[in-house]
Amino acid sequence: MKTVSQISELRAQVKAWRQQGLTVAFVPTMGNLHAGHISLVDEAHKHADKIVASIFINPMQFGINEDIDNYPRTMVDDQQKLTVAGTDLLFTPTPDIIYPKGLAKQSFVEVPNISDGYCGESRPGHFRGVATVVCKLFNLVQPDVACFGLKDYQQVQVIQTMVEDLSLPITIIPVATTREESGLALSSRNGYLTAEEKAIAPVLQQNLQWLAEQISIGFAQSDSIDFIGLSKQAAKAINDSGLHTDYLHVCHAQTLQPASEDDTQLVILAAAHCGKARLIDNLQVDLT
Ligand code: PAF
Numbered sequence: 272m273k274t275v276s277q278i279s280e281l282r283a284q285v286k287a288w289r290q291q292g293l294t295v296a297f298v299p300t301m302g303n304l305h306a307g308h309i310s311l312v313d314e315a316h317k318h319a320d321k322i323v324a325s326i327f328i329n330p331m332q333f334g335i336n337e338d339i340d341n342y343p344r345t346m347v348d349d350q351q352k353l354t355v356a357g358t359d360l361l362f363t364p365t366p367d368i369i370y371p372k373g374l375a376k377q378s379f380v381e382v383p384n385i386s387d388g389y390c391g392e393s394r395p396g397h398f399r400g401v402a403t404v405v406c407k408l409f410n411l412v413q414p415d416v417a418c419f420g421l422k423d424y425q426q427v428q429v430i431q432t433m434v435e436d437l438s439l440p441i442t443i444i445p446v447a448t449t450r451e452e453s454g455l456a457l458s459s460r461n462g463y464l465t466a467e468e469k470a471i472a473p474v475l476q477q478n479l480q481w482l483a484e485q486i487s488i489g490f491a492q493s494d495s496i497d498f499i500g501l502s503k504q505a506a507k508a509i510n511d512s513g514l515h516t517d518y519l520h521v522c523h524a525q526t527l528q529p530a531s532e533d534d535t536q537l538v539i540l541a542a543a544h545c546g547k548a549r550l551i552d553n554l555q556v557d558l559t
Pocket of ligand 1: 401
C-alpha cells in the first residue's frame with residue numbers, strides 16, 4: 272500500500288488507474304481503525320479494482336466542546352491493518368491541505384432536514400462538517416463507489432442525500448454494523464469505556480431489539496402502534512441499566528421523519544452516554 276498526503280500525488284495515482292480502465296472504491300475514515308472499518312475495505316473489494324482509503328481527523332465535524340486533540344491517533348497500526356486488508360492507496364492529508372484558508376473561510380456543504388434531528392441536534396454543525404469533508408474527498412478521489420458503515424445510520428442518509436442533491440456520480444454502499452459478541456457495535460469511542468461500562472453498554476442494542484419486537488408484534492396484531500410510548504419504555508430500561516439516553520426514536524428508514532402507521536421500512540435511532548463515551552446505535556425494522 273502506498274501512503275500519500277499531497278493532493279497532487281493522490282490525483283496522479285488515481286489518474287494512472289483511470290488510464291488503465293480501472294475502477295476505484297473509496298473508504299473514508301478518521302483512523303483508529305477496528306474490524307468495522309476493515310469490513311468497509313472488504314466490501315469495497317467487491318465493487319472496484321482499486322481501493323483508496325483516507326485517514327483524516329476532520330476538525331469541521333467536531334463541536335467546540337468535543338475534544339479533537341484527544342481523538343486517538345494510531346497511524347502505524349492503521350497502515351498495517353489497511354495493508355493486510357488489501358488497500359492500494361492511503362490518503363493522509365493534514366488540515367491545512369484540506370482547509371488551506373482555515374475553517375472560518377471554508378465553503379461548506381449543508382444537507383438540510385436530514386441533518387437536523389438526532390445527532391444533528393445533539394451535535395450542532397456536525398453533519399455540515401461531515402458533508403463538507405466527504406464532498407471534498409469525493410472531488411479529490413473521484414471514486415466510482417464509496418463505502419460507509421451503517422452504525423452511523425444518519426450519516427449514511429446525509430451522504431446519500433448529498434450525492435443525490437448534488438448529482439455526484441458516485442454509488443454509496445452502506446455496510447452492515449460489525450458487533451462484538453455482546454451485541455455492542457464496534458466504535459473508536461468504545462476505547463473510552465471502562466471494563467464495567469463495557470459490560471453494560473450492550474443494553475443499548477438489547478433494548479433496540481426489544482423495541483423492534485414490540486413494533487413487529489403491534490403491527491401484526493393491530494394497525495395502531497404507540498411508537499412514542501414504546502420508545503419511552505426502551506429509553507427508561509436503558510437509563511435504569513446505568514446509561515443515559517440522549518435520544519431514542521422510531522423513524523422512517525429513508526427520510527428519518529418520525530414513524531407513522533403507514534410506514535413499513537423503519538429505523539430505530541438511538542444515542543446514549545456511557546461514562547465518557549457517547550454510544551450511537553440503530554436497528555432497521557422491515558414490516559413488509
Ligand atoms: O465516519 C467517519 O469516520 C467520518 O464521519 C467520515 C465519514 C470519515 C468523515 O470525516
